[in-house]
Amino acid sequence: MTTIDNIDIAVDLLWLNRDNTPRVAANMKRALNGAPLVQQTIIPAGIVMELGTKSGWMLRTEFEQLKAHAAITLTAFTLAYEGASYNVVWDNTAGSPITGEDLFDEVGGFEKLTNVVLKFLTL
Secondary structure, eight states: OEEETTEEEOSOOEETTTTSSOOEEEEEEEOTTSOEEEEEEEOOSOOEEEEEOTTSEEEHHHHHHHHHHHHHOOSOEEEEETTEEEEEEEOOTTSOSEEEEESSOOTTOOSEEEEEEEEEEEO
């Protein structure tokens, strides 16, 4: 089970970018003789963590509760996922931190959403 702050999520969420998130910052430039000068360092925090449903679904009530949380919580909180706890903030750096699509088109929104993506930054 996943818990975001004090909100229990009933559906299983996948860690969408678990294996494609950069964990090292690096740059390279050339010396005047053409030799590469490489600088690298481990990224200890600020790693983007995306959890989502992919083609699964989430109830609109949970989705709206998470949207409200993301709109008012600008400080760190605890994310409990797969038996581990992470200190995170909502990732507002590249658009909305929570997105989803109605499972079926319906005026006023369908009761379930699919392709839900929750974006966090680890601290």
